[in-house]
């Protein structure tokens with residue numbers, strides 16, 4: 185569309201198919217011309233709910249620099265018919281455009297007076313001005329969404345938590361209430377929440393600084409050519425839902441990888457002929473959830489739960505907390521059971537009537553299965569309750 189904002193200017197955008205992400209900063213992909221390339225990934229997030237084999241990526245060719253291993257950069261992807269901007273190096277340019285074109289309802293009267301402004305030991309993305317009043321603003325890019333909600337961060341961010349605290353301290357300098365602007369790259373969500381499942385410390389700080397920091401989550405959309413769409417809107421933050429659900433309690437999934445087939449003695453349950461591959465265990469701790477997950481990650485000499493025997497033989501253990509005030513362990517086990525077969529009758533289900541709480545996922549890691557991510561989002565991003 186003529187005249188609309190384009191963060192990449194006239195740079196030629198190319199399409200490629202995702203193959204693999206060997207590390208946080210690199211993706212392997214294949215251009216539509218057939219050429220296989222490596223591209224820099226300018227986004228530190230996990231994004232494993234979006235990056236599957238054959239996902240359509242958008243890449244650009246950047247001038248080669250001595251410090252860069254590849255001349256390609258992955259700037260976006262296609263998910264369920266939506267184009268999503270991944271390049272966090274463009275987030276501030278997008279934010280500046282939204283501010284200057286007066287597209288953020290609560291900041292209409294403010295002008296950009298500076299960028300990358302240092303205050304004491306901290307640096308903030310923007311300084312805004314209205315007459316003699318000043319306002320600091322920090323920008324974050326959000327690409328984690330599903331089931332009507334957007335969440336941030338998708339990986340633990342101590343830096344993000346510190347930014348919230350530093351913004352809160354600025355309030356005491358007498359300036360206007362500082363703002364943290366979350367640019368949400370999808371028009372589908374209605375709600376915004378900190379991801380208290382993944383980063384409890386960030387989320388607690390998010391809640392604690394509420395009196396001192398204003399949070400503005402703005403949903404925007406991109407056309408397939410990465411020009412900005414005309415629609416945008418502020419998302420609602422369900423504060424009371426957050427207050428109730430944020431806590432060190434709830435259910436969890438434990439992903440375990442057994443490197444080779446072997447017979448395991450599972451306490452009184454007896455012998456399990458375990459195949460090599462991935463297993464999913466469903467448990468809960470309605471108090472002390474983090475301590476429980478830490479316990480599962482350590483190898484132990486004395487076994488207490490059925491899963492301890494399997495954990496002892498596992499080469500990888502991935503904990504996925506689903507924090508909630510509700511008891512949903514057996515409900516969750518039933519949902520996992522619709523995707524994967526029960527691995528051993530009664531495993532982890534001594535106190536309930538479920539067929540079992542351990543499931544066999546085979547050779548494909550559950551985190552590489554789109555259906556597994558949908559299940560995870562359904563439980564991690566429930567409709568906020570009043």
Ligand SMILES: [Zn+2]
Pocket residue numbers: 513514517533536537538541
């Ligand atoms: Zn059960």
